[in-house]
Amino acid sequence: MKMRPFLLLFLTILYSAPAFAIGSDGPAFWTARRAIEFAKENNPDSQLAVQRMLQADAMVQKAGVGFYPRLELFGNYSQTNNPMYSFGNILNQGEFSPDIDFNDPGRTDNLGLGIGVTYRFYNGGRDLAQKKAAKAGVDLSSAESDAIILRLEFEVFQAFQRVIETGKVIQARQKALEAITSSLDVAQSRFAAGDFLKSDLLNLQVEQSQATENLVQARHDLEMAKRVFLTLLGLPGDDLNIEVEEAESPVLPSDLDPVKRPELQKLTAALQAAESRLQAARGSRLPTVDGFARYSYDQGTVLGGEGGSWMAGVNLNFKLFDGHQADAEIAMVEAELGVLRAEQKKLKLALDLEVSQAELALDLARQRLQVTEQMVAQAVESESLTRARFDAGVLLVSELIDSENRLTDSRVRHALASSAVQVAVANLRRAAGFPQYSQDFHQTNTMENQP
Structure with a gap:
């Protein structure tokens, strides 16, 4: 240059x-x-x-x-009595018990913290x-x-x-x-x-x-x-x-x-x-390939539980038809x-x-x-x-x-x-x-x- x-x-x-x-x-x-x-x-x-x-x-x-790569931190806090979300909080905090009522697990809260990274391996050059x-x-x-x-x-x-x-x-x-x-x-x-x-x-x-x-x-x-x-x-x-x-x-x-x-x-x-x-x-016109990895930490004050989890994987995306935009x-x-x-x-x-x-x-x-x-x-x-x-x-x-x-x-x-x-x-x-x-x-x- x-x-x-x-x-x-x-x-x-x-x-x-x-x-x-x-x-x-x-x-x-x-x-x-x-x-x-x-x-x-x-x-x-x-x-x-x-x-x-x-x-x-x-x-x-x-x-x-x-x-x-893109690296990001995230965090949130919430309370709920929604059965689906409460059950998820119970699992994430490691507080599951066999006698739980799946239809009404009760009120829960969750403090979620985490870190994630994404990287595009290929996008057609x-x-x-x-x-x-x-x-x-x-x-x-x-x-x-x-x-x-x-x-x-x-x-x-x-x-x-x-x-x-x-x-x-x-x-x-x-x-x-x-x-x-x-x-x-x-x-x-x-x-x-x-x-x-x-x-x-x-x-x-x-x-x-x-x-x-x-x-x-x-x-x-x-x-x-x-x-x-x-x-x-x-x-x-x-x-x-x-x-x-x-x-x-x-x-x-x-x-x-x-x-x-x-x-x-x-x-x-x-x-x-x-x-x-x-x-x-x-x-x-070519596909894109993205990799991702994520670690999350969850803690609740209502149940007093905590737990960590991770997830990693690869995404593949390919446009079959874009309305002739590329052309x-x-x-x-x-x-x-x-x-x-x-x-x-x-x-x-x-x-x-x-x-x-x-x-x-x-x-x-x-x-x-x-x-x-x-x-x-x-x-x-x-x-x-x-x-x-x-x-x-x-x-x-x-x-x-x-x-x-x-x-x-x-x-x-x-x-x-x-x-x-x-x-x-x-x-x-x-x-x-x-x-x-x-x-x-x-x-x-x-x-x-x-x-």
């Missing part, structure tokens, strides 16, 4: 890492790795996954009940099948938990990159505002000297207002990105300090076969559980198996497509990054030449504005492309069934080598 290592991982992190304890405000600076580890403890989805696994483990314990189904349920719950963690890790990394990305966009917008403000200062000086048109000055002022608006929008986007990020971490508030470490970026997985995907493992476990339930349904249950489980097999085939095709799409997205993001790097270099050089000509008074304002806009646009595009590459790598790891910073879900401190 995969469940116990998974729980040990969660409980170890939960109780031994005070920096990430539930209810704390988190570390002073966030990295992608720290954020993911924190979210795995504090996000409600991950906590819910642990509880579901505990529930599945309890189902295994419940399914194993049939393999143990249903107990074993149900236990196998419960164990498959643990694997299914573990796969569900892994799927939650896989998605959560990607969403946290994506949200982290969104915060970084919007921060870079703010820098680009800030530089654009500073540049247009500098150009406006030059234009105002030239206008005061009578060497600049009023319409051109107004155009620069409008451009400054637009740059200010873009900066305000970028700051708003950053605040929204922070809130999304904190929500995934399971934290309130919006006070964030982001520390970027290049070594923290996920690396490409060595194997792109989605066979490791938890969704596929979940269906495999569901198939195993259904096959076990089919065995249990078929076992309902209906078998047909229902067989149909469920057919549905699961069809879903498994469909899921394999969907996961293969998802990996292919993630590969194409990564290839596109890398190409965009290369193009935008060249775009920024070209735009910086072009803007420098354009500004020099504008300061010299040999360039139209519209050309300066176009040059500034191209530089800002190239910087924003480069920031988006850089973030897109990181997100695409993370998405490819998710599509291939790998956590962001380990080889599997039960290994948290080992990084893969960059291929």
Whole structure:
């Protein structure tokens, strides 16, 4: 079973890492790795996954009940003048005499104490099948938990990159505002000297207002990105300090076969559980054999007698006709198996497509990054030449504005492309069934080598 290592991982992190304890405000600076580890403890989805696994483990314990005998104690006290019951009390207490009146043995009482044990020797294999189904349920719950963690890790990394990305966009917008403000200062000086048109000055002022608006929008986007990020971490508030470490970026997985995907493992476990339930349904056609043993002690105060007795034996039960209940249950489980097999085939095709799409997205993001790097270099050089000509008074304002806009646009595009590459790598790891910073879900401190 995969469940116990998974729980040990969660409980170890939960109780031994005070920096990430539930209810704390988190570390002073966030990295992608720290954020993911924190979210795995504090996000409600991950906590819910642990509880579901505990529930599945309890189902295994419940399914194993049939393999143990049942032991019970019993006791009662009664008085009666009913001839049949009084005669029974007389016999149990050892007070029988030849002169007893069977029609009216008189009033008697009895304190009965005892212990009994029962055990089912055979029930058509249903107990074993149900236990196998419960164990498959643990694997299914573990796969569900892994799927939650896989998605959560990607969403946290994506949200982290969104915060970084919007921060870079703010820098680009800030530089654009500073540049247009500098150009406006030059234009105002030239206008005061009578060497600049009023319409051109107004155009620069409008451009400054637009740059200010873009900066305000970028700051708003950053605040929204922070809130999304904190929500995934399971934290309130919006006070964030982001520390970027290049070594923290996920690396490409060595194997792109989605066979490791938890969704596929979940269906495999569901198939195993259904096959076990089919065995249990078929076992309902077979007989059951139960053994029992019982010891009783009886004592009376009216007659003053006492005595002990025991009984042991075996019960055999076999249903000759159950109204086709077993046939209906078998047909229902067989149909469920057919549905699961069809879903498994469909899921394999969907996961293969998802990996292919993630590969194409990564290839596109890398190409965009290369193009935008060249775009920024070209735009910086072009803007420098354009500004020099504008300061010299040999360039139209519209050309300066176009040059500034191209530089800002190239910087924003480069920031988006850089973030897109990181997100695409993370998405490819998710599509291939790998956590962001380990080889599997039960290994948290080992990084893969960059291929």
